[in-house]
């Protein structure tokens with residue numbers, strides 16, 4: 001119903017011009033430096049490629065999704081984090097996108113958590129596609145990456161709508177050594193900060209898609225107090241990407257993006 005009202009219906013009325021205008025919009029590469037004394041010194045300078053919310057489907061054809069992945073690849077990140085909503089309504093034919101994310105060939109791998117739109121379709125199918133392609137899927141799970149004799153502890157939680165449910169997942173999945181948390185919903189950050197997790201990466205909000213210029217947090221994502229960019233609470237940091245895709249064909253003062261975060265331990 002939402003798709004028909006805000007997306008396919010208006011596009012039909014515009015005789016396809018609405019989608020074409022949307023596809024003509026640029027995708028930015030955003031560079032952000034993130035500094036926290038909680039970040040492990042052994043991984044000082046680590047570059048994280050963060051990509052989220054493709055919504056592969058009517059508003060994100062495969063070639064546009066692959067070009068966003070190529071933008072990230074050309075930045076040569078050390079690790080890739082995808083924070084969900086890879087597909088929108090239908091996972092059929094999504095395999096090349098997971099393969100492209102794995103083929104970025106970041107030395108520390110490509111990590112993925114699922115978003116609410118992934119779970120709306122078929123979480124099991126999407127999980128199989130990701131694993132088959134060589135993407136590390138964190139479904140309320142964690143992993144330890146051994147790199148040059150040091151360990152990076154990464155955790156990821158499945159979609160949860162409320163802050164309370166996110167907090168319960170963080171408590172269950174993370175431990176006191178977790179360095180990096182992937183959560184589609186930025187509402188996990190309060191719990192992450194309580195656990196002194198240095199960095200949480202999220203998507204989901206799309207930055208509201210319609211934003212007021214030069215006024216941070218003034219956008220359509222009114223259900224989220226942290227909806228776009230970098231946030232801190234004490235020494236914990238949260239980065240919320242506005243994502244590469246969309247759930248309606250309009251972005252104002254909120255261009256689509258892929259992000260490169262450089263981590264500093266001070």
Ligand SMILES: [Fe+2]
Pocket residue numbers: 053055085115117204205206
């Ligand atoms: Fe999304």
